[in-house]
Amino acid sequence: MSGTKPLGVGFAGAGPVTQAIHLPTLAHLPDLFTPACVMDVNADLAASVAASAGARHTNSLETMLADPSVDVVAICSPQQFHADQAIAAMRAGKKAVLCEKPLANTADEARAITQASLETGVPVIVGTMHVFDPAWRALQETLGDLPTRARSIRSSIVLPMNDRFENWATEVTGRPEAAWSMPGQMTPDLIRQIFHGLILGLAVHDLPLVRTFLPDWRDLEIWSARQLQPFGYLIAGQAGGRAVQLAGTMHGHGEAYWDLDVVTDVEALRIRFTPSYVHGGSAVAMLTDATGAVRQIGPFDRNGYVEEWRAVHRAVRGAVHGDAHAPPDLATIADDFDFVMDVAAKASEQAIGELS
Amino acid sequence: MSLPLSIAAESPLLQQRLAKTLATLPQSFRAEGDAATAKAVLIAGSGDWATRAALAIETGARAVIVTDPGITEPDAVLALADRADEAGVVVELAERYAGDPTLLRHRPDLIQHLAATSTILISQVGDFATPADAALDMVRTLRALGQTLHVTHIWQTTHCVVVRGTAADKLFEGIATASSAGTSQQIEALGFGRTLRLSLRGDGSARPSDLRLANAKGERRLPQVFESVDRAALLRTLTAVRNGRPENEALRQFADDIATIRSL
Numbered sequence: 001m002s003g004t005k006p007l008g009v010g011f012a013g014a015g016p017v018t019q020a021i022h023l024p025t026l027a028h029l030p031d032l033f034t035p036a037c038v039m040d041v042n043a044d045l046a047a048s049v050a051a052s053a054g055a056r057h058t059n060s061l062e063t064m065l066a067d068p069s070v071d072v073v074a075i076c077s078p079q080q081f082h083a084d085q086a087i088a089a090m091r092a093g094k095k096a097v098l099c100e101k102p103l104a105n106t107a108d109e110a111r112a113i114t115q116a117s118l119e120t121g122v123p124v125i126v127g128t129m130h131v132f133d134p135a136w137r138a139l140q141e142t143l144g145d146l147p148t149r150a151r152s153i154r155s156s157i158v159l160p161m162n163d164r165f166e167n168w169a170t171e172v173t174g175r176p177e178a179a180w181s182m183p184g185q186m187t188p189d190l191i192r193q194i195f196h197g198l199i200l201g202l203a204v205h206d207l208p209l210v211r212t213f214l215p216d217w218r219d220l221e222i223w224s225a226r227q228l229q230p231f232g233y234l235i236a237g238q239a240g241g242r243a244v245q246l247a248g249t250m251h252g253h254g255e256a257y258w259d260l261d262v263v264t265d266v267e268a269l270r271i272r273f274t275p276s277y278v279h280g281g282s283a284v285a286m287l288t289d290a291t292g293a294v295r296q297i298g299p300f301d302r303n304g305y306v307e308e309w310r311a312v313h314r315a316v317r318g319a320v321h322g323d324a325h326a327p328p329d330l331a332t333i334a335d336d337f338d339f340v341m342d343v344a345a346k347a348s349e350q351a352i353g354e355l356s
Numbered sequence: 357m358s359l360p361l362s363i364a365a366e367s368p369l370l371q372q373r374l375a376k377t378l379a380t381l382p383q384s385f386r387a388e389g390d391a392a393t394a395k396a397v398l399i400a401g402s403g404d405w406a407t408r409a410a411l412a413i414e415t416g417a418r419a420v421i422v423t424d425p426g427i428t429e430p431d432a433v434l435a436l437a438d439r440a441d442e443a444g445v446v447v448e449l450a451e452r453y454a455g456d457p458t459l460l461r462h463r464p465d466l467i468q469h470l471a472a473t474s475t476i477l478i479s480q481v482g483d484f485a486t487p488a489d490a491a492l493d494m495v496r497t498l499r500a501l502g503q504t505l506h507v508t509h510i511w512q513t514t515h516c517v518v519v520r521g522t523a524a525d526k527l528f529e530g531i532a533t534a535s536s537a538g539t540s541q542q543i544e545a546l547g548f549g550r551t552l553r554l555s556l557r558g559d560g561s562a563r564p565s566d567l568r569l570a571n572a573k574g575e576r577r578l579p580q581v582f583e584s585v586d587r588a589a590l591l592r593t594l595t596a597v598r599n600g601r602p603e604n605e606a607l608r609q610f611a612d613d614i615a616t617i618r619s620l
Contacts, residue, residue: 243516
């Protein structure tokens with residue numbers, strides 16, 4: 001028991017992310033958090049989700065922010081609303097904001113969020129769950145100078161469609177219709193939109209981890225960027241002489257493969273993550289050295305979702321200086337987002353260049 | 357019962373490698389001390405291996421096995437193929453990845469499953485002589501999987517090479533990283549209804565590679581083959597010699613693949 005009253009959580013958005021990720025996660029942490037309010041523009045959906053969580057509901061963000069039982073706001077709405085809602089929550093004097101990835105839709109919006117956090121002192125935690133994965137966290141404490149010696153970094157995300165794991169995580173109410181349509185003729189604007197969506201929607205999960213191994217990430221050069229059918233990307237490039245490959249796609253069968261591979265002159269690191277939504281435990285990290293010895297970290301019984309909420313709690317209650325489990329600071333959050341936007345921009349320009 | 361085929365290594369360095377394999381084939385082969393008198397000769401696939409293999413044919417070899425063949429002059433490989441055909445000599449390639457016995461055993465199945473995929477990715481880790489050799493290893497694996505590759509780009513960093521192209525209607529991208537942390541080649545073939553994940557060991561041992569297929573029924577691993585690349589190559593050589601019908605088309609494909617890499 002923490003000995004203090006659980007923090008009340010208000011949810012901005014009542015869709016599958018709230019239902020299948022955050023409400024089941026908070027059920028793991030009853031001493032730390034309690035669902036207080038669910039807000040959605042769809043009032044019926046808000047009421048339904050709130051009822052099952054034992055929370056109040058509203059279709060107004062202002063009403064939720066005025067609710068004194070809401071200590072922490074979880075931004076689980078579409079990304080174009082993240083900045084306005086996160087900033088409003090901070091200005092309303094909430095104790096912390098957990099913002100689902102991506103942090104924002106544009107670089108300006110991201111800067112506005114971090115600026116508001118700086119001005120109000122309200123911590124922002126971005127819901128990139130792999131950053132908080134216990135195996136990744138434990139690995140970081142043992143990596144030493146490995147990140148500075150990486151020769152290649154490869155992120156490979158090959159997943160079933162989300163509904164498969166959503167249905168294992170909860171009984172989803174009011175799932176939004178999938179808006180699938182094959183694009184017509186490729187134009188530069190359409191390619192920018194597609195890569196923006198792919199990078200901010202899927203690649204974003206692991207880009208903060210990829211950046212860990214790219215000290216010269218601001219010099220990123222994209223050699224190749226291609227779309228994968230029906231939904232995905234395949235991107236290759238380099239930064240500071242380190243080769244980077246990013247692959248992500250979703251498929252119609254049930255197997256999930258989610259790997260991050262890093263190779264140095266004398267080590268090969270593979271981190272295999274569990275799928276989104278389900279509480280399937282942490283990643284497993286395998287570090288092989290030149291003698292063939294393999295060091296394994298994980299699996300742990302908890303995943304990054306639980307740990308990101310613990311980080312929210314620590315941020316509110318006050319993290320101890322030097323706490324290895326403290327959430328990333330604002331500068332790191334800003335750099336992570338800049339990297340995401342840089343990848344999206346350079347990949348789309350490379351893909352556009354290949355049109356001609 | 358057929359007489360064992362006499363075999364020698366071209367150099368003392370290869371002798372130990374050959375001895376390990378011969379110990380598993382005591383009835384089929386007989387070690388010969390002198391390469392000049394052996395019917396089969398093991399050649400290292402470094403440097404001007406095609407020229408050295410042709411020389412072995414001139415000195416009377418009826419079969420030549422090339423271990424880990426790398427980049428060399430494509431014209432020399434074509435000349436070797438012509439000379440081998442003319443002399444009725446078997447030339448067998450013992451390729452680290454493309455010659456993987458588990459992969460070759462399941463090749464027909466894999467080719468069939470690959471038809472249902474749209475993207476092939478290769479990630480290779482291990483020491484390589486040159487970036488071109490690493491690129492060749494990846495291209496050769498695709499060749500072994502029945503994919504006719506059109507390589508369009510190669511990029512390099514100091515320790516990596518990235519190859520991009522297409523294999524018929526599939527996208528292909530491969531990345532090789534020089535490292536002493538093991539030797540392996542991972543192939544991921546991605547399709548909406550099917551994923552293939554092939555993990556080739558490439559360390560010369562008989563430990564089987566891991567080949568997995570996933571579709572709507574779930575993931576399954578293909579049966580293992582506990583056989584080394586060298587042993588499988590020697591057995592293919594023996595069969596070809598005994599059948600008396602050498603087939604050296606693979607050499608011409610190898611020359612094509614080198615030329616493709618060299619053209620970029």
